Amino acid sequence: MTLIKESFQRLFPEREFKYKTYLEYNRRLGNFNANIKYDYNKISIHLNLQWKDIEDEIKIGLIQTLLVKVFKTKKRQTSNINLYNNFIKNIPTLTEKIHSNPILESSFHRVNNGFFFNQIEKPNLKWGTDSRRKLASYNFHDDTVTVSTIFKESREELLDYLMYHELLHKYHKFNHKNGRSFFHTKQFKADENLYPDKEALEREISKIIRNSRVPKKKELFSFFK
Ligand SMILES: [Zn+2]
Structure with missing residues (x-):
């Protein structure tokens, strides 16, 4: 099962999954950034390369956060979304300091x-x-x-x-x-x-x-x- 499908099914257990999926890591996006595109039954997600080494459970929370945005359904909270938010809150302590003035x-x-x-x-x-x-x-x-x-x-x-x-x-x-x-x-x-x-x-x-x-x-x- 792809990570996108897994994320979707945990978020919307009552729904059928009928999408093509595409997940790509790249260096173009900003620090720990990600985006989602959804059209013609295809869900594409791009993640900054930094996400590659992060645990799947956290990534599922990120993908669910993106899915909630794109499917504009009744908002819902999952344990993965909580994990993801806690992770985001800790990014500042992990981030290299390169800019000052x-x-x-x-x-x-x-x-x-x-x-x-x-x-x-x-x-x-x-x-x-x-x-x-x-x-x-x-x-x-x-x-x-x-x-x-x-x-x-x-x-x-x-x-x-x-x-x-x-x-x-x-x-x-x-x-x-x-x-x-x-x-x-x-x-x-x-x-x-x-x-x-x-x-x-x-x-x-x-x-x-x-x-x-x-x-x-x-x-x-x-x-x-
Ligand atoms: Zn403010």
């Missing part, structure tokens, strides 16, 4: 020291593009905080506030329920609200977004994902 690194140390008792292991840190839509993000797959370059010149208080938000993601990880991941949980928001002068900082950030070059309409203010 002196400005972001200083910000990381200030925030880690000021708010996390230096408990957070330094993630990869890098500047992104000049995006005004995605100001900063934390990616569990490669343990990377990325910050929009529109903050390169801004005062450190603003950068630290963005850094705080992203490190909270690393700290809280995420909750998983019924096939969905929740990042901005109640606990997350409670911690976020502890940040001093949060409202004033957010106003200042909105101003930077408005004043940054090439004003575009309809862009939303959002922090993550």
Whole structure:
């Protein structure tokens, strides 16, 4: 039995499996990334080569997560999906740190020291593009905080506030329920609200977004994902 078929049958035991399957490992996808295509009764899955050495039980959880997306059925949770999510949460500790930058690194140390008792292991840190839509993000797959370059010149208080938000993601990880991941949980928001002068900082950030070059309409203010 192929891994895709096995994953499907454990996820949808009541359904008949009538698909062709194709599973490929490649180097093109990002760190621990994967994608799925489904058309004409063929299910194709591409996995980053790193998945090759990972236990099948975890891979089944990954494939089931992809299947839930593509079949848009009533969400369901399996023990494999739980295994997979726990695995994802631990990727940051396994990930090699290759990206850093002196400005972001200083910000990381200030925030880690000021708010996390230096408990957070330094993630990869890098500047992104000049995006005004995605100001900063934390990616569990490669343990990377990325910050929009529109903050390169801004005062450190603003950068630290963005850094705080992203490190909270690393700290809280995420909750998983019924096939969905929740990042901005109640606990997350409670911690976020502890940040001093949060409202004033957010106003200042909105101003930077408005004043940054090439004003575009309809862009939303959002922090993550
Ligand atoms: Zn966020």
